[in-house]
Amino acid sequence: xxxxxxxxxxxxxxxxxxxxxxxxxxxxxxxxxxxxxxxxxxxxxxxxxxxxxxxxxxxxxxxxxxxxxxxxxxxxxxxxxxxxxxxxxxxxxxxxxxxxxxxxxxxxxxxxxxxxxxxxxxxxxxxxxxxxxxxxxxxxxxxxxxxxxxxxxxxxxxxxxxxxxxxxxxxxxxxxxxxxxxxxxxxxxxxxxxxxxxxxxxxxxxxxxxxxxxxxxxxxxxxxxxxxxxxxxxxxxxxxxxxxxxxxxxxxxxxxxxxxxxxxxxxxxxxxxxxxxxxxxxxxxxxxxxxxxxxxxxxxxxxxxxxxxxxxxxxxxxxxxxxxxxxxxxxxxxxxxxxxxxxxxx
Ligand code: SAH
Numbered sequence: 001x002x003x004x005x006x007x008x009x010x011x012x013x014x015x016x017x018x019x020x021x022x023x024x025x026x027x028x029x030x031x032x033x034x035x036x037x038x039x040x041x042x043x044x045x046x047x048x049x050x051x052x053x054x055x056x057x058x059x060x061x062x063x064x065x066x067x068x069x070x071x072x073x074x075x076x077x078x079x080x081x082x083x084x085x086x087x088x089x090x091x092x093x094x095x096x097x098x099x100x101x102x103x104x105x106x107x108x109x110x111x112x113x114x115x116x117x118x119x120x121x122x123x124x125x126x127x128x129x130x131x132x133x134x135x136x137x138x139x140x141x142x143x144x145x146x147x148x149x150x151x152x153x154x155x156x157x158x159x160x161x162x163x164x165x166x167x168x169x170x171x172x173x174x175x176x177x178x179x180x181x182x183x184x185x186x187x188x189x190x191x192x193x194x195x196x197x198x199x200x201x202x203x204x205x206x207x208x209x210x211x212x213x214x215x216x217x218x219x220x221x222x223x224x225x226x227x228x229x230x231x232x233x234x235x236x237x238x239x240x241x242x243x244x245x246x247x248x249x250x251x252x253x254x255x256x257x258x259x260x261x262x263x264x265x266x267x268x269x270x271x272x273x274x275x276x277x278x279x280x281x282x283x284x285x286x287x288x289x290x291x292x293x294x295x296x297x298x299x300x301x302x303x304x305x306x307x308x309x310x311x312x313x314x315x316x317x318x319x320x321x322x323x324x325x326x327x328x329x330x331x332x333x334x335x336x337x338x339x340x341x342x343x344x345x346x
Contacts, residue, residue: 165201
C-alpha cells in the first residue's frame with residue numbers, strides 16, 4: 001500500500017498515468033486531501049466509483065496517531081506522534097506574531113551524536129517517510145482546526161529530531177509537498193532546513209532551485225571546540241562547511257542563518273564571539289543565538305542571560321546581524337526531544 005500523503009505531485013501524476021488515468025487526476029486527489037481534507041476515498045465523489053475502488057486497493061490516507069499532547073500557557077503545542085510501526089516522534093507548534101511555526105522531525109532518533117542534544121543520545125532508529133513528515137503538519141493543523149480560529153501551519157522549520165540531510169530525498173519531497181499550492185501551500189521562504197553541516201547535502205540543496213531557507217548549526221567558531229561538541233565535525237570540519245555555505249549563497253542566491261547554542265563556559269566567551277565574527281562575518285548571514293535547553297541527560301548549563309546579551313551585542317557591533325531565539329513552551333517538555341525522552345524512560 002502507498003500512503004498518498006507521501007507522494008509528491010509530479011510523482012502522483014506519473015502514478016495516475018500509469019493507472020491509465022488523466023494527469024489531472026493527481027491534482028484532483030490533492031484538492032480532496034489538502035483543501036477539502038477528505039479522510040477517505042469514499043468522500044471523493046467526483047471520482048468514479050470504480051476508480052475509487054482501485055484507489056482503495058492500492059493507496060491509503062493514513063496520518064500518525066497522537067500519543068501524547070501537551071499545551072503550554074503560551075499556546076505552544078507539543079505532540080508525541082505514534083507511527084505505524086510504533087515509533088514515536090515529536091512535533092511542536094510555536095505561535096510567533098508572524099505565524100504558526102511547525103518544528104518538524106525528520107528521523108526517529110538521530111545518529112549525529114552531538115554531545116549536548118537529547119535527540120542524539122539514543123541513536124537513529126530509522127528515517128521518517130515523506131507521509132510521516134506530512135503527517136506531522138496534518139496533525140498540527142488538526143489541533144489548530146479544533147481551536148476554530150481558521151488558523152493553520154504557516155511556517156516550517158526542520159529543527160525537530162533528526163538530521164534532514166541524512167534523509168535527503170524524503171525531506172526534499174516533503175518540502176515540495178509543503179510548498180505546492182495544491183498541497184500544504186506553505187511559501188518557500190517560510191520553510192527552513194537546519195543541518196549540523198553535512199557538506200554534500202548543503203551542496204545538493206544549493207542546486208534544488210528552491211527559494212527555501214538554510215540554517216547551519218555551528219555552535220562553535222573553531223574546529224577544536226566544535227570537535228568536542230559535534231562529532232560530525234571530524235568528517236566535515238568548519239573550513240569545508242564554510243566553503244559549501246559560500247557555494248550555496250552564490251548558487252541559490254539566498255542568505256543563511258547560523259545557529260549557535262550558548263552553553264555556559266563552553267562556547268559563550270567574547271573570545272568565541274570574536275572568532276565567530278572572523279568565521280562568518282563576510283557571508284552576510286544571520287546569527288541566531290539559542291539559549292541552551294538543559295536536559296538531565298548531560299551536564300551542560302545554559303549561559304546566564306547577561307552573557308547571552310553580551311555575546312549578541314559583540315556580534316551586532318561587529319557587523320554580524322544577530323538575534324536571540326525566543327523561547328516557547330518552557331512549562332511543558334517542549335524543548336529538544338524532552339517529551340519523547342520522558343515517555344520512553346518511564
Ligand atoms: N540536525 C539538525 C536539525 C535538528 S536540531 C541540526 O543539527 O541543525 C535543531 C537545533 O537545535 C540544532 O541547532 C541543534 O544543535 C539544537 N539543539 C539540540 N539540542 C539542544 C538543546 N538542548 N538546547 C538548545 N538547542 C539544541
